[in-house]
Amino acid sequence: MFQITASTTVAPAGVALFDQENYKVDYGESPTTDAAGLLIRSVDLHQTALSERLLTIGRAGVGVNNIPLDKAVQQGIVVFNAPAANANGVKELVLAALAIGARPMLPASDWVHGLKGNDIDVQVEKGKKAYVGTELLGKQLGVIGLGHVGGLVANSASSTAFGMHVVGYDPYIQVDTAWNLSHHIHHAKNVSQVLQDSDYVTIHVPLTDETAEMLNAEAIAQMKPGSVLLNFARDDVVDEAAIIAALDRGHLRQYITDFATPKLIHHPKVLCFPHIGGSTDAAETNSAKMVVQTMKNYLETGNIRNSVTFPDTVMDFQAPLRLTLIHRNVPNMVGRMTEVLANYDLNIVNMVNRSNGDYAYTMIDLDALEAKRLQRIANKMAQIENVVRVRVIEQPK
Known part of the structure; x- marks a missing residue:
């Protein structure tokens, strides 16, 4: 158990x-x-x-x-x-943020809630002119990262419901994701092609060494003047100081993000959510x-x-026993494992090995063995240099 x-x-x-x-x-x-x-x-x-x-x-x-x-x-x-x-929860919030970026709905609502008197209807008619917005129909949306969330956002924005022209970029797009993308989405060759002509840009990439501050001052300078930037990925994929500077000089019209920081929450051109994308x-x-x-x-x-x-490592479990080994990804590790089994005159029913950087994972399926002998084999495997963990798993009943 x-x-x-x-x-x-x-x-x-x-x-x-x-x-x-x-x-x-x-x-x-x-x-x-x-x-x-x-x-x-x-x-x-x-x-x-x-x-x-x-x-x-x-x-x-x-x-x-x-x-x-x-x-x-x-x-x-x-x-x-x-x-x-x-992914769907984040997608829906991003689509809502696009609408908020086009129409000043939140300031308009705040203004209405602050009205007093018996002539509210008159005040509304006089004051609503201050909250004229734009429409998303026909505008260009740039999507950086077309994975689970980015792909859903791109498909929805390019549909007849929104009618946006969508340009997407993702150098690491997976085959399954690519098949699910609408044919209406234009695929850019680099980030610059996404930034230059987009009225709205939304970023959906994981935080890695390569994507840290991906949208820095140089990238933001390539964006269309008066455009809106949305970040529902990770706070550190953008350069916060560069964004604030672009907002202050009017190059960016608005920044909408799911990541609040002390410098952002009081800026008049920033709308922050409390990390509720998947909530x-x-x-x-x-x-x-x-x-x-x-x-x-x-x-x-x-x-x-x-x-x-660790990388996806899947093998049908059709033998009575399975050995799994987590080990460093160094030469001849598999050879040392099979040598131990050969010394015990054992045949391998099935085997798979996958590596991921400095570490690797190996599964070896074996025929039924007497318990003491199996334990000795597991102990020998554990004694191999660079082996981190050995498990013995019986075929689930």
């Missing part, structure tokens, strides 16, 4: 997928000593000691900046997230269900999907 520590902020519908026959769930913000899995949402683990028994961490959401990924990999802990579960009941439930399913799959079969620390 696997021990799971689950945060109370994770949607109950997800936690409920841990069946009582194979799992015991406790609630808390850090893993108990015996926990094999830790299921969290927003708790910060950077100062938390991770037990040697911990096999996996599941983040019921997309971002994993609250998890010490390097430390987890070094300890052989596989980290999962839910990359697309909240819908449906998104939180979908995220919890998705990450629990991937955690269970890993714990019960060793298969990895949607991990942020």
Whole structure:
């Protein structure tokens, strides 16, 4: 039976997928000593000691900046997230933000709520001229990043419902995502082509060394004067100081973001939301269900999907036993593993190896073995230099 520590902020519908026959769930913000899995949402683990028994961490959401990924990999802990579960929720908020960027709805509403007297209708008719906006129909939307969220935004904005001309850029677009994109979307060859003629620009890229401050002063200078910038990706993919400077000189008309900072929240041309892109009941439930399913799959079969620390590694489990090894990605590791098995006169039923930077993951399926002999083999595997973790998994019944 696997021990799971689950945060109370994770949607109950997800936690409920841990069946009582194979799992015991406790609630808390850090893993108990015996926990094999830790299921969290927003708790910060950077100062938390991770037990040697911990096999996996599941983040019921997309971002994993609250998890010490390097430390987890070094300890052989596989980290999962839910990359697309909240995509629709974020998409809908971005579309709403586009409408807000075109029409001064929030200032107009604030003004109306401040009216006093018995002639409200007269005041409304006289004052509404101050809140004339524009329309999205026929305007150009530039989408940087056409992944789960960016692709949905691009498709919706280019539909007849919005009628926008959409230009998108993503050098790392996946095949499945590309197939789902509307043929109305124009594919730019670089970021500059997106920025130069777009009335609205929305960015949807993960935060990496390459994307940090991707929209800096040089990039913003290429944007169309009077354009609106939307950021519902990560706060650090833009240069905040450069944005404020562009707003102050009138080059940018407005900045709408899901990431509030002290310098942004009081700027008259900035609209900040409190990081609510994925904060819908449906998104939180979908995220919890998705990450629990991937955690269970890993714990019960060793298969990895949607991990942020290891590549997808999936193999049909048709043999009685499976060995899984997390190890450093150095030469001859697979050879050393097969040498151990050869010394015990064992045949490999099936095998797969996937690497991801400095670390790799190997699964080896074997025929049935006597328990003591199997344990000796697992111990030998664990003694191989650069092996971090070895697991023995029996074929699920």
